Amino acid sequence: MLKDVVAVVGDQIAAFELGTVSEVFGLDRSDAGLPTYDFAVAGLRPGPVPTTSGWSMLVEHGLERLATADLVAIPAWPTGTAEAPPAELVDALHAAAERGAWLLSVCSGSFLLAAAGLLDGRRATTHWKYTDLLATRHPRVTVDPDVLYVVDGRVISSAGTAAGIDACLHLVRLEQGGAVANAIARRMVVPPHRNGGQAQYVEAPVPDLTDCDELAELLDWVTAHLDEPLTVDALAARALMSPRTFARRFRALTGTTPHRWLLDQRLLLAERLLEDTTLGIDVIADRAGLGSADSLRHHFAGRRGISPQTYRRTFRRSAAA
DNA sequence: CAGACTACCCGCCAAG
């Protein structure tokens, strides 16, 4: 049961990272039939705490607030020092973990989890700027530099800043089903599920705008025609580029290849249809342009690790809305 | 599930 959510902050608050957690769990969306959470922010002690942006927030709770949390979120943590975090904080985190609570870090928050020993022997990630540092400072942690978030047991770590949204939505999906996660995503006007790792944002931090315009239009068109047979060569022709140049521009913009991206879009559509309809697998495969039910099952197993039927059973929830 | 057949795509390289 996910009800009591506490975000932990230290001597400084990363406002945006805290905001990602607060936006998912702190807002009352009961008007849409969505679950509400008891959301709180806890610090080492109650009182005003400066943000890294220069202004301050009033933190109302101390660490004792963690005692009842189902989820403890750590929006960020200083990376500049290898100094051990306060013992009472480490104790509170361990107590939460032993109680079976979820732990979720955003950005550099994984440094606190690691320093508390809660990532030992686990896979984890952090902002791409810090992945090397995390691996060096905490050799017992298996750092995955190219993902938006990692789930290992009941510990979730996510990459830089906005990836916290992806991680939070994933947790909601796990605990409360795809319908709830998708509805929250719609309210937040963010994609319910982003593909690809953070590497795509490292390689092309500022995509060429002309590429953006040309290709973005094509991507829109493709997502509206997923049921049709599409080849990469045909897409290149539609974009008025040679296949080779098309592949290069495509990777520069999206961080993945045309065919992989197309498959991902088809699987996302298939997921939506599995969640929202009772259509048969073969009909869904057809509508998503996956050719055959066999092909759909094959790719589902490969990318999601489960069968379409299992996915449907797991994520099909009475859309409480 | 195996096997044949395509399509994809990435390193390489010459040309502009």
Add this chain to the structure above:
DNA sequence: TTCTTGGCGGGTAGTC
């Protein structure tokens, strides 16, 4: 000179 383009080979992945 440096950068981008686009054709080619061939290993890999997807499709039937």
